[in-house]
Amino acid sequence: MFYIVGLVAAVASFAIGCLWYTALFGAVWQREMGFSDERVSRIFVPGRIALALASELVAALSMTGMLLHLPYDLAVNAVMVAVVLVGAGVKLAVYDGKSLLLIAVNQGYQLLTVAVLTSGVLRFGSQMT
Incomplete structure (x- = not known):
């Protein structure tokens, strides 16, 4: 189930990214x-x-593992993953001289993909451990 959730999350994140x-x-x-x-x-x-x-798939599988195995409940784990992703993205964008609007667009997408993945883990998490 772990790999299926990661695969579905990767495809969903990719599709959301295409629309976004x-x-x-x-x-x-x-x-x-x-x-x-x-x-x-x-x-x-x-x-x-x-x-x-392919990078979405690797990221989704990695995040699924982190969400399931970090030592806190799912909501805290999801917030920690989101903070790391968004924090790193903002830092790179600031140093690249990107606008606040572009940072908001890109990091909004990151937050949405974490929410999608977390929803999948929430729904199927008990079947993955």
Whole structure:
């Protein structure tokens, strides 16, 4: 069950990311990154998409393990994982000179993916240990 939850969470996070960075916040993200339409079209190519999906899978499996095995209850574990992810993301974005709006878009996506994964672990966690 552990691997199934991780796989489903990775696919769900990837799908949410596709929606987040296109229909919901795509124009804001593109403008704040300073990317032309041509540059965006060079970024979203099959090889990069496959690499992004593979990294989502590794992250989802790792986070599933952390949520299940950190020594606190699920809510505390989820908050700790979210704080690490968002904190690291904000730090890198600040040093990269990114705008607060872009930081909010990117880290909002991170928080949403942690919530999705936590929901899966909450639903199926008793079957995974």
